[in-house]
Amino acid sequence: MPKTFVIAQGGGPTAVINQTLAGAVAEIERRYPDARILGARHGVRGVRDGDYVDFSDVPPARMRAIGNTPGAALGSTRDKPDAAYCEQVLKGLQKINADAFMYIGGNDTSGTQQILTDAAGGSMAFVHAPKTIDNDLMENDHTPGFISAGEFVAGAFQSVDLDFRALPGIYVGIVMGRHAGFLTAAAAAWRDDEDDGPHLIYVPERPFSTARFIDDVKRTMDKYKRCVVAVSEGVTTEDGKSLVESIVGADKVERDAHGNVKLSGSDLNRAFETALANGLPGKRARVDALGYMPRGYIGAINATDAREAYEAGQYAIQVAEEGGGSVALKYEGGKTVMRKVPLSAVAAKTRHMPEDFLAADGTHLAQPGIDYFKRLIPRKYEVGRPFV
Amino acid sequence: MPKTFVIAQGGGPTAVINQTLAGAVAEIERRYPDARILGARHGVRGVRDGDYVDFSDVPPARMRAIGNTPGAALGSTRDKPDAAYCEQVLKGLQKINADAFMYIGGNDTSGTQQILTDAAGGSMAFVHAPKTIDNDLMENDHTPGFISAGEFVAGAFQSVDLDFRALPGIYVGIVMGRHAGFLTAAAAAWRDDEDDGPHLIYVPERPFSTARFIDDVKRTMDKYKRCVVAVSEGVTTEDGKSLVESIVGADKVERDAHGNVKLSGSDLNRAFETALANGLPGKRARVDALGYMPRGYIGAINATDAREAYEAGQYAIQVAEEGGGSVALKYEGGKTVMRKVPLSAVAAKTRHMPEDFLAADGTHLAQPGIDYFKRLIPRKYEVGRPFV
Numbered sequence: 151m152p153k154t155f156v157i158a159q160g161g162g163p164t165a166v167i168n169q170t171l172a173g174a175v176a177e178i179e180r181r182y183p184d185a186r187i188l189g190a191r192h193g194v195r196g197v198r199d200g201d202y203v204d205f206s207d208v209p210p211a212r213m214r215a216i217g218n219t220p221g222a223a224l225g226s227t228r229d230k231p232d233a234a235y236c237e238q239v240l241k242g243l244q245k246i247n248a249d250a251f252m253y254i255g256g257n258d259t260s261g262t263q264q265i266l267t268d269a270a271g272g273s274m275a276f277v278h279a280p281k282t283i284d285n286d287l288m289e290n291d292h293t294p295g296f297i298s299a300g301e302f303v304a305g306a307f308q309s310v311d312l313d314f315r316a317l318p319g320i321y322v323g324i325v326m327g328r329h330a331g332f333l334t335a336a337a338a339a340w341r342d343d344e345d346d347g348p349h350l351i352y353v354p355e356r357p358f359s360t361a362r363f364i365d366d367v368k369r370t371m372d373k374y375k376r377c378v379v380a381v382s383e384g385v386t387t388e389d390g391k392s393l394v395e396s397i398v399g400a401d402k403v404e405r406d407a408h409g410n411v412k413l414s415g416s417d418l419n420r421a422f423e424t425a426l427a428n429g430l431p432g433k434r435a436r437v438d439a440l441g442y443m444p445r446g447y448i449g450a451i452n453a454t455d456a457r458e459a460y461e462a463g464q465y466a467i468q469v470a471e472e473g474g475g476s477v478a479l480k481y482e483g484g485k486t487v488m489r490k491v492p493l494s495a496v497a498a499k500t501r502h503m504p505e506d507f508l509a510a511d512g513t514h515l516a517q518p519g520i521d522y523f524k525r526l527i528p529r530k531y532e533v534g535r536p537f538v
Numbered sequence: 539m540p541k542t543f544v545i546a547q548g549g550g551p552t553a554v555i556n557q558t559l560a561g562a563v564a565e566i567e568r569r570y571p572d573a574r575i576l577g578a579r580h581g582v583r584g585v586r587d588g589d590y591v592d593f594s595d596v597p598p599a600r601m602r603a604i605g606n607t608p609g610a611a612l613g614s615t616r617d618k619p620d621a622a623y624c625e626q627v628l629k630g631l632q633k634i635n636a637d638a639f640m641y642i643g644g645n646d647t648s649g650t651q652q653i654l655t656d657a658a659g660g661s662m663a664f665v666h667a668p669k670t671i672d673n674d675l676m677e678n679d680h681t682p683g684f685i686s687a688g689e690f691v692a693g694a695f696q697s698v699d700l701d702f703r704a705l706p707g708i709y710v711g712i713v714m715g716r717h718a719g720f721l722t723a724a725a726a727a728w729r730d731d732e733d734d735g736p737h738l739i740y741v742p743e744r745p746f747s748t749a750r751f752i753d754d755v756k757r758t759m760d761k762y763k764r765c766v767v768a769v770s771e772g773v774t775t776e777d778g779k780s781l782v783e784s785i786v787g788a789d790k791v792e793r794d795a796h797g798n799v800k801l802s803g804s805d806l807n808r809a810f811e812t813a814l815a816n817g818l819p820g821k822r823a824r825v826d827a828l829g830y831m832p833r834g835y836i837g838a839i840n841a842t843d844a845r846e847a848y849e850a851g852q853y854a855i856q857v858a859e860e861g862g863g864s865v866a867l868k869y870e871g872g873k874t875v876m877r878k879v880p881l882s883a884v885a886a887k888t889r890h891m892p893e894d895f896l897a898a899d900g901t902h903l904a905q906p907g908i909d910y911f912k913r914l915i916p917r918k919y920e921v922g923r924p925f926v
Contacts (some may be wrong), residue, residue, distance in 0.1 A: 159704070162705070162805045163700070163701050163704045163705065168922070173609070174885050187924060189699065191925065191926055192926065199539035202560050210835070212922055212923070213642070213922070214922070215813045215920060215921065215922030215923075216923075216924070217918070217922070218921075218922065219921040219922045219924070220697055220700050220701070221697075221700030221701055221703060221704050222704035222705075222924075223704075223706075223922065223923060223924040223925050223926075224924075224925050224926065225703070225704050225705075225924070225925070225926035226704040227705075228706050230704065231791060233860075301837075302837070306835065307837065308830060309608055309830070309831070309834045309835050309836045310607050310834070310837055311611075312551070312607065312834060312836075313551050313608070313609055313830050313833070313834045314607030315609060315613065316547070316551045316611075316612075316613050316614040317551070317613075317614050317616065318612075319882065321830075323829075351841030381576050414824075414826075415807070415811060415824075416804040416805075416807040416808035416811055416825070417804075417823070418806035419803070419804040419807060420808070423804055436802075436829070436830075437804070437805075438801070438802075438827050438829035438830070439825075439826050439827075440831075441711075441824070441830075442698050442701050442709075442824075442826070442827035443694060443697070443698075443831065445696050445701070446697045446700060446701045447693065447694065447837075448693050448697045448921070449690070449694055449702075449835075449837050449838050449918070449919070450837050450921045454568070477633070486794045498657050505803070530837070531836045531837070532603060532604075533555070533602075533603065533606075533607040534600055534602070534603030534604030534605070534606065534607045534610060534611065535581060535600070535604075536604070536607070536610075536611040536612075536613070537577060537591045537611055537613070538579055538611075538612065538613035
């Protein structure tokens, strides 16, 4: 009987998650020409509800175009299924006689695959293909989606720094990242000279203090007459609370269906605006969130990232053949290679930035961090040095 | 005696303002090999204070690199000189025996050149070279800097729309633009299908009503299950006040040195967040400002824009030779051409979006607007149609 594969996408979209989908579909068609390949709409929700795209109806040219398109072409979901929800998902898969379920996503997605694996008892293969702009998956040197996002962030801060050279002041750019600071730190990937921005970075891995932040900005303004700051939306105060929760209060802060604090939004912007207005009165200051741009800006899709994401999709089918697991991107012998790792090594865990990526003050990259980001996100644009 | 040229840059930087500088310097060197070419740092401030770069010290390779670099390489200023300040600027120019002063900028900059022309009484040539992402200069079909900014905005909204197809909700993106809505309207330049975002645009040319906005969003959510909105920071309520002033109150709103209300910032973000939370409770909504990205993101420099900006710089030298004036980009016979226009036709005036660019409801482009934006900002990226 021909095999049946189900593919879904979970969590936040990225610039290249559709490459992983395209790579998987192409590899299934190559290995199993008779296979039925179904895409579930909006992640596990589509599996539960039987809402599928049949890829045999999709012409190859459209699949290629979709691969090059940011977003999540199947739709995504923030659902984090518990055991009961997973039971429904499993029933959905059994109903269509699925042989393998491949779920493209981050740590929550791999967690779902772990639960399903345990519940299914070996009756089908569950594969997790990595995807996240947060770069926070265990076992991975880096994750598909991160390089493009990092390239956008590096270019954004390079550009804003040029703007603030021309019209001096303080700029605070808020970058996505709840627990891991990789994406925020990527802001510094293209710094060359000591006076290049971002001059300060603040990541969730180090406790944030508003008083210290103001001191840091003051010192930078004295030195360079401008100050460009990259800060993670997920920075936390000494007591372990997110900054926005510390400011707004645990009872007033907005939360999502999972009880997670809504990090970005005007509360966080205002917190920085107020801190700067009080700490450096009269100085021109601007606070903006980069928002969704890093994870899907169509003008910043990195070619290496796109290729690796496609290969991760292809490799996921081999992992399915071997009974399931998680695809990990390892850096070996000077290049990125795909390896199978157990789902349990990735599921529901978070990889933080290594301690030695940051200097002792926590606001600058140290050499291992610089080396890592410069390797992953090589400088893309040459700039002429301004006269100011 | 060899001629002396002074060049300066004013107002907000753009992705291509340095091309205009590079074009002017190259044209002066070609026409007058012995000329002295000085760049004033931070606009008229540098002229007043005698703070110059001598371009004879700048190697051609660096000038080329600077041309390709966003920002304003000479530094810029928000100073809007009055008659007394202009007197000091004129003295500064006379002190170095300047034959011509070329000032690259928007309507304020051309206003300064008008005052200087009147004060100098024909003793030297004053030239205004156009630059603004707002696209709001009279006499111009479009302005250098606008196409790159518009391309960023079009790509940003195309990308966010893909993101919100995957994870439905409401997105409000706030775009720079105090009086003219061109840049916000450019968000719709790459829409193809009726359900493509942005689904709604709000510009300063039409009065803004929060109640109508909520109705518009509700209707869009019912139809497409998502709603992507592009809004100008300068939208004004029926009474002619900026939205942010209407919300915060005239006494509490932040103002700059010229008394202009600070439009973007957490107040405006919060106004939209609050309106959506009250008007569509429980719906996922996200409000972000695109901030500085459109005017200088290094990954979105449009080649046509760069070329035209360079040519505007070259042409400005011809205008200087002819005694001064403003360079205007006209659209004639299917192409963009440079023309000299009187400073008085541009100075301190604002060009608004033509009435017929918008549909009667004010939230969509009408055909003349679609034609204009599609001509200026051709679609850059092909996308594959998602399955949701």
